[in-house]
Amino acid sequence: MNKNLFWLIALSFALSFGFASCAEDTTVEDPYANWEVRNDRYLDSIADVARTHPGEWEIYRNYKIADGSTTPGLGGSSVSTNPFETPPSANDSVYMKILEPGTGITPLFTDSVSVYYRGKLINGTVFDQNYTGDLDEEIHVPSHLAMQTKRTDGQLVDGLIVGWMTALQHMKEGQRVELYIPADLAYGESSQSSIPANSMLIFDLKLEKVIHPKGIENYSLKVK
Template sequence: MKRVLCLTLALLSFGPVVLQAQEPGQLDTTMQKASYVIGRKFGTDIKSGLPNVDVKALLLGITEALEGKDSKLTDEQVQATMIEFQKMMIAEQQKMAEADKKQGLEFLAENAKKPNVKTTKTGLQYIIEKEGTGATPKAADDVVCHYKGTLIDGTVFDSSYDRGEPARFPVSGVIAGWTEALQLMKAGGKWKLFIPSELAYGERGNQAIPPNSVLIFDIELLEVLPPGAEK
């Protein structure tokens, strides 16, 4: 829903668009091509954020608005409809979040049985792939790390490797699972973390991470820096 509303605002930022009736599939002029590109973007984002949209009703609403026709619904009906629609979307999101939480708990329970997986009191799980020999970070320190973060289905949501350079951040300025793990590691070490959702982004999630997601990180702790140290 949020994605659909954001897209609508983005389209409005183009200003008034004058459309002329054209034969289907005719993409000769710049305006035709731009209109097509905007339509494709609009459709792709709606399908992603609202897969069960009624296409005929959607096109009817767009066509009537562009042609300046009166709405088939009164203002009161529009308001009541959107209130009910928001309730539907919230219920669907809660259902998905509960399913993700159950799946995450099942994943962690099975993962904990593996002989090389260690589990802390908080529920953080990790595998030591390479033992470091350097300093262990303190809560007030900064660290320089290479890392890759994935969901349990393998989807990569962040990677310093893809950006081509490691990241620097304060030990206490990241998610709780990272803060705990970093203070157990030594510089030069490489660990794989399995972070329960309550030690990550919890029920809120973020733009790239669904609510209640277990996160998997490959981390290389390259350097430990005192707070305020120059890059």
């Protein structure tokens, strides 16, 4: 056999073996490995930043946690300036980085809201949005959402996740925030179509308008 041909065959065999070995050794990393732990650590880092930057950030406790108020929807208290008032668990509060101040009214528990939003996970995966690219209010259309909805049995229930309900009751029309919601105030241990269980949710959220209902009969039967 031609000597050069022999070495060419040997080299091809070696390369083929090498590629096969690399393919066997290469594993695809699970992007959601240790997901709960990673989300907990991310939340702790956000809470630390928010607590040390009052003014730039606002922290509001879950509105369902009583603070002495007997009025429905007024259970969330600010803990942005006093660390001793901070709930024992970072999971009890939402964290808002102020991007644009608002000058309008603040929605009540019984109102509906018109909002622009983009939601993503801690790894940057966008799971929902009502605009693409940079927000342009002349082009993009806001979503109209009921803070409360009426079930078929007539009972009023939250129309939004607890984290949104908490944040919106402290926002003003025109305000835009980067909102961080712990998994406990979102979907908790339940997964959604594009949201794994134990996910902290991050929203770019702008409150465009507050819509007062004309009466109890005007409540939406479902979120629009």
